[in-house]
Amino acid sequence: DTAVSQTPKYLVTQMGNDKSIKCEQNLGHDTMYWYKQDSKKFLKIMFSYNNKELIINETVPNRFSPKSPDKAHLNLHINSLELGDSAVYFCASSQERTSGGAPFFGPGTRLTVL
Amino acid sequence: GENVEQHPSTLSVQEGDSAVIKCTYSDSASNYFPWYKQELGKRPQLIIDIRSNVGEKKDQRIAVTLNKTAKHFSLHITETQPEDSAVYFCAAAAHQAGTALIFGKGTTLSVSS
Numbered sequence: 249d250t251a252v253s254q255t256p257k258y259l260v261t262q263m264g265n266d267k268s269i270k271c272e273q274n275l276g277h278d279t280m281y282w283y284k285q286d287s288k289k290f291l292k293i294m295f296s297y298n299n300k301e302l303i304i305n306e307t308v309p310n311r312f313s314p315k316s317p318d319k320a321h322l323n324l325h326i327n328s329l330e331l332g333d334s335a336v337y338f339c340a341s342s343q344e345r346t347s348g349g350a351p352f353f354g355p356g357t358r359l360t361v362l
Numbered sequence: 363g364e365n366v367e368q369h370p371s372t373l374s375v376q377e378g379d380s381a382v383i384k385c386t387y388s389d390s391a392s393n394y395f396p397w398y399k400q401e402l403g404k405r406p407q408l409i410i411d412i413r414s415n416v417g418e419k420k421d422q423r424i425a426v427t428l429n430k431t432a433k434h435f436s437l438h439i440t441e442t443q444p445e446d447s448a449v450y451f452c453a454a455a456a457h458q459a460g461t462a463l464i465f466g467k468g469t470t471l472s473v474s475s
């Protein structure tokens with residue numbers, strides 16, 4: 249069973265387009281995250297959602313917007329894509345009480361903006 | 363906010379040797395310190411973690427130490443094997459619901475046989 253899944257796995261698109269990445273977790277976790285991993289492998293937090301409320305919003309461009317329809321899903325929508333948005337985007341989830349808080353990562357979505 | 367420094371950025375060892383990766387953190391409120399391993403093209407995976415009420419934790423060939431006074435923590439891998447080759451990330455967070463981990467910049471470990 250897949251714990252954290254993301255679609256699509258690869259996304260190639262042109263500058264200026266709008267795209268979405270979907271994330272689902274079946275672990276029953278109450279917090280979900282989006283991390284960006286750049287070409288230098290640096291993992292940077294973008295957003296986190298706890299019980300459907302945005303509790304962290306790092307200094308990312310407002311072209312990025314997280315959407316959480318329910319506790320098991322956290323989608324990432326990106327408007328007006330730029331070359332610098334090319335990266336691997338990881339969704340993750342965690343549960344304070346049962347798993348100790350360590351996020352479990354999804355497989356990642358490699359976004360390439362041409 | 364929290365800042366995590368990680369050293370070295372690359373580490374090459376011979377099979378069977380030990381490897382040590384060191385991290386420092388800035389926020390004294392941080393009390394949770396996990397380590398992740400990321401193989402090429404794969405997701406980061408948790409390998410061990412430690413909380414600030416513990417000084418050392420071991421799991422087979424892997425151990426983590428924490429010095430809360432100095433705000434640094436280290437990963438020790440003994441008897442390294444080629445399959446240990448990967449990028450290793452340290453991270454820190456205040457252990458509150460929803461607090462995101464802040465990661466170090468990673469260490470690329472290469473184990474040659």
